[in-house]
Amino acid sequence: MVLDPPLASPIVGRLVVIGVGLIGSSILHAARARGLAGTRVAYDASPAVRERVLALGLADLVAATPEQAVRDADIVILCVPVGAMGAVAKEIGPHLKQGAIVSDVGSVKGAVLSALRAHLPEGVHIIPGHPVAGTEYSGPDSGFATLFKNRWSILTPPEGADPAAVAKLVELWSAMGANVETMTADHHDLVLAITSHVPHLIAYNIVGTAADLETVTQSEVIKYSAGGFRDFTRIAASDPTMWRDVFLNNREAVLEVLGRFTEDLIALQRSIRWAEGDKLFDLFTRTRAIRRSIIEIGQETAAPDFGRAHD
Amino acid sequence: MVLDPPLASPIVGRLVVIGVGLIGSSILHAARARGLAGTRVAYDASPAVRERVLALGLADLVAATPEQAVRDADIVILCVPVGAMGAVAKEIGPHLKQGAIVSDVGSVKGAVLSALRAHLPEGVHIIPGHPVAGTEYSGPDSGFATLFKNRWSILTPPEGADPAAVAKLVELWSAMGANVETMTADHHDLVLAITSHVPHLIAYNIVGTAADLETVTQSEVIKYSAGGFRDFTRIAASDPTMWRDVFLNNREAVLEVLGRFTEDLIALQRSIRWAEGDKLFDLFTRTRAIRRSIIEIGQETAAPDFGRAHD
Ligand SMILES: NC(=O)c1ccc[n+]([C@@H]2O[C@H](COP(=O)([O-])OP(=O)(O)OC[C@H]3O[C@@H](n4cnc5c(N)ncnc54)[C@H](OP(=O)(O)O)[C@@H]3O)[C@@H](O)[C@H]2O)c1
Ligand SMILES: NC(=O)c1ccc[n+]([C@@H]2O[C@H](COP(=O)([O-])OP(=O)(O)OC[C@H]3O[C@@H](n4cnc5c(N)ncnc54)[C@H](OP(=O)(O)O)[C@@H]3O)[C@@H](O)[C@H]2O)c1
Numbered sequence: 001m002v003l004d005p006p007l008a009s010p011i012v013g014r015l016v017v018i019g020v021g022l023i024g025s026s027i028l029h030a031a032r033a034r035g036l037a038g039t040r041v042a043y044d045a046s047p048a049v050r051e052r053v054l055a056l057g058l059a060d061l062v063a064a065t066p067e068q069a070v071r072d073a074d075i076v077i078l079c080v081p082v083g084a085m086g087a088v089a090k091e092i093g094p095h096l097k098q099g100a101i102v103s104d105v106g107s108v109k110g111a112v113l114s115a116l117r118a119h120l121p122e123g124v125h126i127i128p129g130h131p132v133a134g135t136e137y138s139g140p141d142s143g144f145a146t147l148f149k150n151r152w153s154i155l156t157p158p159e160g161a162d163p164a165a166v167a168k169l170v171e172l173w174s175a176m177g178a179n180v181e182t183m184t185a186d187h188h189d190l191v192l193a194i195t196s197h198v199p200h201l202i203a204y205n206i207v208g209t210a211a212d213l214e215t216v217t218q219s220e221v222i223k224y225s226a227g228g229f230r231d232f233t234r235i236a237a238s239d240p241t242m243w244r245d246v247f248l249n250n251r252e253a254v255l256e257v258l259g260r261f262t263e264d265l266i267a268l269q270r271s272i273r274w275a276e277g278d279k280l281f282d283l284f285t286r287t288r289a290i291r292r293s294i295i296e297i298g299q300e301t302a303a304p305d306f307g308r309a310h311d
Numbered sequence: 312m313v314l315d316p317p318l319a320s321p322i323v324g325r326l327v328v329i330g331v332g333l334i335g336s337s338i339l340h341a342a343r344a345r346g347l348a349g350t351r352v353a354y355d356a357s358p359a360v361r362e363r364v365l366a367l368g369l370a371d372l373v374a375a376t377p378e379q380a381v382r383d384a385d386i387v388i389l390c391v392p393v394g395a396m397g398a399v400a401k402e403i404g405p406h407l408k409q410g411a412i413v414s415d416v417g418s419v420k421g422a423v424l425s426a427l428r429a430h431l432p433e434g435v436h437i438i439p440g441h442p443v444a445g446t447e448y449s450g451p452d453s454g455f456a457t458l459f460k461n462r463w464s465i466l467t468p469p470e471g472a473d474p475a476a477v478a479k480l481v482e483l484w485s486a487m488g489a490n491v492e493t494m495t496a497d498h499h500d501l502v503l504a505i506t507s508h509v510p511h512l513i514a515y516n517i518v519g520t521a522a523d524l525e526t527v528t529q530s531e532v533i534k535y536s537a538g539g540f541r542d543f544t545r546i547a548a549s550d551p552t553m554w555r556d557v558f559l560n561n562r563e564a565v566l567e568v569l570g571r572f573t574e575d576l577i578a579l580q581r582s583i584r585w586a587e588g589d590k591l592f593d594l595f596t597r598t599r600a601i602r603r604s605i606i607e608i609g610q611e612t613a614a615p616d617f618g619r620a621h622d
Contacts, residue, residue, distance in 0.1 A: 107538075132535045135615035136602075142615070151537055181534075191531050194521050196538025202513055203539070205579055207598040209572045210505050220502050222604045223492070224443045226462055227418075227507025228514070230611045231542055237602035240595035247583050247591055258580055261520045262573070268516055269569055272558050280558055284551035287518040291447075291548035293533045300541045304446035304453070 006035035016073040024079030025143030028058040030176040043069035066091040078104035083245035086115035098123040109185035111249035125165035149177030156185040193253035203235035317346035327384040335390030336454030339369040341487040354380035377402040389415035394556035397426035409434040420496035422560035436476035460488030467496040504564035514546035
């Protein structure tokens with residue numbers, strides 16, 4: 001998979017990325033590959049990460065402080081864990097120029113919008129966002145330019161947001177290969193609760209349950225993981241800080257969806273107990289259709305077993 | 312991945328596979344590729360499948376009836392859904408020669424052992440088995456010779472089983488590239504409940520929950536599936552007949568493990584409700600270690616995102 005060739009002229013003058021992990025470094029990769037910004041500026045709280053950004057040539061300028069980073073910025077994208085958004089907004093708020101756009105990539109949108117609003121001054125455009133793309137790895141070395149290609153990126157502009165600022169971000173994400181969709185922060189948080197947050201939670205949970213069983217050893221769990229379990233362990237290997245923050249900040253929607261999941265699971269458990277084969281068969285048939293649709297719209301490959309090489 | 316070159320002489324004279332789906336056809340592929348059998352014989356209840364087996368050249372002989380198939384068989388491997396094992400055993404029982412070995416590949420072992428014992432005559436060696444390998448596809452076209460390579464294959468010989476018969480099956484599975492382990496049927500059913508059956512159940516369940524939400528449309532679930540959900544849909548696309556049979560036949564162990572899973576999930580839910588970030592962080596950190604071990608012992612690739620191509 002490759003990105004389109006570089007643009008004739010950049011979309012944005014000064015693009016600032018704060019937090020250079022998987023997502024931040026992928027944005028910088030894509031911006032470099034396609035010439036999206038006049039100047040790419042990066043800042044990360046960790047000195048080791050800042051050095052790595054320099055070594056990888058991900059940014060034109062690496063700032064020593066958040067204040068330095070955002071001076072004269074046209075677009076700032078916060079790529080830190082959800083729980084750190086407020087602190088970063090507080091640090092950069094006083095140093096943003098009028099008309100600057102501040103966005104983010106956090107996996108939760110309602111809580112981030114509140115945090116940004118609390119700390120950013122009037123005259124700055126707050127347009128939160130969330131690219132629905134990722135891997136289980138983190139850090140500045142895990143990013144790549146095509147991470148967002150053919151993936152959806154969601155923007156959640158608050159009521160009254162400046163249309164020109166929204167259009168600029170749509171242009172930026174589109175140029176990174178993403179399809180852009182707009183919705184409210186609340187709806188985003190509900191959609192992601194079912195498509196991402198609760199799936200992660202139950203993956204973490206089943207791996208935890210397996211580790212704690214007394215009747216099956218951990219080495220047996222590991223040996224026989226190819227029966228389905230290993231697919232859950234990939235998800236349950238995702239960054240603990242990021243995911244703690246997701247659950248603490250999207251509590252309501254997660255608890256709502258989790259309630260439905262548990263209710264359904266208990267009905268399923270009852271069907272097993274009472275040997276209601278037809279009910280099991282019906283559910284197992286219904287779920288196949290969703291898989292097919294996901295493959296059809298190109299959000300997944302049809303290769304067996306996720307294309308793990310077998311030939 | 313490739314198998315070793317063909318053997319100088321076959322391990323078994325007449326090898327019979329009954330039920331030529333994903334697993335049955337993979338056994339026939341591997342047996343052909345490595346010259347494991349003097350004669351490969353196949354039977355399937357479906358005439359269309361029998362024709363396909365001929366067209367693909369998977370067997371030397373395709374039988375018109377189970378009775379024809381097992382005549383003079385040295386090893387018979389039943390590769391039908393767990394719920395069909397008893398019926399097949401009943402059909403072939405009277406036509407087996409003394410000293411024949413009857414094995415199977417069913418995902419549940421206790422119930423299959425009982426079914427085989429009920430219908431097979433004295434003098435036939437019953438050695439149930441289960442290769443822990445698979446994909447979400449089924450049917451005679453979905454098999455391939457390397458499916459079992461570097462995977463574990465479990466044998467569950469009942470007490471008093473003939474050591475020579477067990478050794479023959481170990482030799483056969485090893486020649487197909489598998490690592491072979493022996494355990495009791497009961498222990499198998501508990502191990503697989505946690506490493507395969509309950510993971511499948513919760514995958515089916517979350518996909519069902521998503522389909523039924525009124526507040527999030529099905530097309531949104533499909534669009535934003537890259538956030539984690541799509542990994543569950545692969546598992547939830549597995550064959551409904553096979554999985555119905557698994558849950559009906561491994562009820563006790565599944566309900567036991569499911570009880571633990573639900574208990575743990577409710578504790579996790581409580582941690583979210585009460586914003587116990589430390590508890591979440593601890594669990595999310597603990598689960599990473601298991602992933603690492605699975606990659607280390609070669610049951611998974613370390614490529615990000617299951618090696619879905621991104622560059
Ligand atoms: N990973 C995914 O799959 C994914 C997908 C979509 C969206 N997201 C969202 O994207 C954001 C970043 O995730 P990621 O996976 O890229 O994380 P990551 O790889 O862990 O990177 C986060 C980076 O931010 C730095 N950081 C933390 N607090 C900071 C602060 N106050 N000021 C400046 N830098 C700070 C971290 O430094 P330290 O290491 O020193 O803490 C780290 O280098 C999160 O909000 C997440 O919800 C993630
Ligand atoms: N799929 C996996 O990942 C996996 C992994 C390990 C073990 N297993 C076990 O392997 C066995 C087969 O699974 P599979 O995935 O290979 O299934 P599959 O692809 O659905 O194939 C099963 C085949 O058996 C045939 N069949 C059904 N009842 C029969 C009967 N009474 N006599 C003769 N043939 C009959 C079916 O024909 P029809 O289509 O006409 O019904 C079908 O062609 C199951 O017991 C399963 O638990 C599966």
